[in-house]
Amino acid sequence: MFQPMALTFIFAMIGAMILCLTYVPMVSALFLRVPKNDKKSYGDKFVHWVERKYEPLLTKSLSKGKVIISVAVALFAVAIFAFTKMGGEFIPQLDEGDLAFHAILKPGSSLTETIETTTKIERIVKSEFPEVKTIISRIGVADVPTDPMPMDIADVFVILKPSDEWTSASSKEELLDKMKEAVSIVPGVNFEFTQPIEMRFNELLTGVREDVAIKLFGEDLDILASKAEEMGKIIASVPGVADMKVEAIDGLPQITVNYNRNKLAQYGLEINQLNSVVQASFAGGKAGVIFEGEKRFDLVARLKAENRTSINDIQNLFINLPSGAQIPLKELANISYEPGPMQISRDNTNRRTYVGINIRGRDVKSVVEDIQVRLDEQFELPPGYFLRYGGAFENLERASNRLQTVVPIALLLIFILIYFALKSFPQTLMIYLAIPMATIGGVFALWLRDMPFSISAGVGFIVLFGVAVLNGLVMISGLNELKEEGVTNLRDRIVEGTKRRIRPIMLTALTDILGFLPMAISSSAGAEVQRPLATVVIGGLLTSTLLTLFILPIFYQWVEKRSERKVKLNPNYVTATAIVCLLFTIPSAKAQEVASRMDTTIVQQESYPEIVLDSAVTMARQSYPSLQTGKLEIQRQNVLKASAYDLGSTQLFTGGEEIASGQGIYTLIGIGQQNIDLLSIGAKSDYKNNVLH
Known part of the structure; x- marks a missing residue:
C-alpha cells in the first residue's frame, strides 16, 4: 500500500544527493556572487532574532540539565502510557461518498418475497431522503458464481448526491443513522450498513463482509449454530458494535421423505425406484436427446409448475405398483417439513460459523479487546471448539507483527549509518535519543487529533525516525568541527556551535513540516489514510527539534566532561x-x-x-631524540625493502649462421636474464617488515 510513497522518497533522496554533488556546486560557481553591501534579508533578521532568544535559554538549560532530562523522561513515559490506551485499527476508514447495506431476510425466503421486500426498502429510502441519487438492489449471483449468495440476502447500493446538496442530514454518520431508523420498520429484515468498496475489500481479504468476524470452529452444526447465537447475544451489548450478523447455518425448511420400509416390502417396491420417480417429477428426468446440427440437448420431462409448488403435490404423487395399480406416495412414506442446514462454511478444511460486526464510534482494537474480555468471562465452549478473530482485526495483527520486524531493522540501520558518520559510540547514542523524543511528539499529535494507531501511523513513525536523527547529526558534526578548529572551552563550543546550526536545523524541520501539512489537513478522497502519517511526522519533528536544540547539548556537555576527566588520567x-x-x-x-x-x-x-x-x-x-632515531630507522628499513627483490643479471648476446648455398649470414641478437630469485621474495619481504615493526 505504501510502496509507491517509499519508492518516491528513495529516488527523490538519491536524485537530491547526486544534484548536491554535481549540479549545485556548478550553478553556485556560475551565479552566486559576493553581495556588494551587507544589508541583511528578512530571513537573516529572523534567524538572528531566534539566536538572541535562544542563547540565554540554552545557557539556563546547560546549568539545569538534570531537571530538563527528568522532564523529558517523564514526558516519554506519559507518551508510552497514552499509546497503550490509544487503540488501533488496520487502516482508517475511507469515506467513499456512497452507502451500501445488506438486507437479510429469514432463511429460506423465496426470490419473490426478497424482491418485494427490497422494492419496499428502496421506496422508503428514495422518498424520505432527497440526498439519494440512485438506489439499486442485487439479489443472488451472476452467471459465473464467483460471489455465491443465497436468495434471502440482498446487497443494496445507495448512490448519494454531493454533500453540499444534502438537506436532511449534515454528516454521513447522521444520514446513516436516520436511514437505518427509517428502514427498520420493514418486518423480518436485519440490516448491515457499510460502503460498497469497503464491503468487497473486507470480503476479499478475510472472507467476511463485516469489519470484524469472530469465527467459531467445530464439527457439529447444531452446536455451532447454538453457540453462535449465544455469542451474538453477548457481543451485541459491547459499545461500538453498530451492526451484527450471526451467520445462518441452519433453519432452512426442507421437505423430508422418510420411507416406511415395511410397506415398501409389502408392495414389492425399492427405494431407488421411488427416488427416481420423485426426482423426475420435480427436478426432471432425462427422456431423450435432441440434436440441432452438431449440438445435442437432453430432453427433460417433469410435472407442470402448478403441480410442484407445495408439499401436497409430493404427498399425492402416485407410484406404480408391480401389479399395475397405483398408490399415493404418502401411503408409503412420512412426508413433512423439517429444518435443515442452510450452508456449511469452511476455513482451511475446518467447519466454522461466525458472528460479524461493523464498528462505528470506536477503534477496532479496543472493541475486540472488550469482546475478548466478555467472552472469556461469559462464554464456554465444549472440547474441540475454538475461536479466531478475523476481518480488520486480523489484518491489524498481521501488519503489527510485520512492523515489529521492520522497525527494529530500520532502527539498527539508522544506528549503523550514524556510527559510520561520527565514529563515536557515545555521540551516536546521543543522536539516537532523537527517536524517543520524536516518538513523544508523534503520540501526542495522534492523541490531540483523536486518531487511533493504524498502519498508516506506523509508517509515519518509520519516516519520522529517519528524519529526526538528521538534525542531531548536523548539530554534533558542527560541535566536532569547532573542537578540531581549536575551541577548547566546552561551554563556548556548545553555545557557538548551536548558534551556527540553528539555521539548517530550522530549515530541515520547517521544510518537512510544511511538506506534510497539506496531507495532515486534507479532506479530499483518500485523505483518511494520509492524515495519521502526516500527523505523526509533524508532531514528532516538533519535539525532536526541541531535543536537538536543548537536550542534545546537555548530553554533549556531560559526555565531553567525562572524556576530559579520562584524558587527564590517561x-x-x-x-x-x-x-x-x-x-x-x-x-x-x-x-x-x-x-x-x-x-x-x-x-x-x-x-x-x-x-x-x-x-x-x-x-x-x-x-625527542629517541623518536627521531626511530623515524630514521623506519626510513632505512624502507630503503632496504628494495633488496628483497633479486631479479638476477641481464646479458646481451649475438650469433651468426650461414644460410645454405652461400646466400649470406643469418645474424641473431638476444637478451637473457639469469639467477632470478623469485621464490624468496615473499620471505625476505616478511623479514624486512618484521624488522621494521
Missing part, C-alpha cells in the same frame, strides 16, 4: 608531559643565568610560554 598524556619537561631542562638552566639580571616575573614569562596539552605532545613528538 598515562600516555602523563608520559608526554614528562617528555616535554625533560626537553625544556637545558633551556631552563640557561634561563636561570639570565634571570639573575632581570626581574623574575619577566624571565618566567619569556622562558616558559603557556602552551596547551596538544601542542606539548606535538613538540615532544617532533624533538
